[in-house]
Amino acid sequence: MRLAITVLTGVLLATAGSSLHAQTKPVPAPAKNSAKKSTPPKASKKPAESARAAERATASAAEAGADESKVARRDPFESLTSRQEAAARAGANLPPGKAGLQVGTLRLDGIVKAPNGMIAVVTNPQSRTYFLREGDQLYDGRVEKIAMDGVSFHEIGKDAFGKPVERQVNKRIYSSAGEQQ
Secondary structure (H helix, E strand, O other): HHHHHHHHHHHHHHHHHHHHHHHHHOOOOOOOOOOOOOOOOOOOOOOOHHHHHHHHHHHHHHHHHHHHHHHOOOOOOOOOOHHHHHHHHHEEEEEEHHHHOOOOOOEEEEEEOOOOEEEEEEEEEOEEEEEEEOOOEEEEOOEEOOOOEEEEEEEEEEEOOOEEEEEEEEEEOOOOOOOOO
């Protein structure tokens, strides 16, 4: 008896859900002065198929509207920091050696006093060690000054809106709380 009630309840919920989903099908945006008209997708008994059809109808309506406007606008819901992350991913195609080092990703491991000047020992995110001298050119900046307690870099980059930004970055061996290392 309980099994029959459970099965009957499941069938009723499934039919109610599919009929409810069929009643709330999306209506595509009307195309302005467009020769081709898009027809709304037919309701299916399976909710997953109906959802896919709705996505396709929305995408085709968006494409029809995009052809008319011809104006490129930034997505207001896209995070500005995602652009910076994309730039970091594009960093995978960096040149080899010192020329491919990015100031923001370097870790200062040590400083050596040599007869011909100071040498900074740094490590990149891939745990490769490099020896930098004053004036060395990096991917997004250069080494300004090397002292016994840290290194000063001149970093050249872009802000979230694409405006060029130059700044001084100091990395110390024994950094205090809140400082970059």
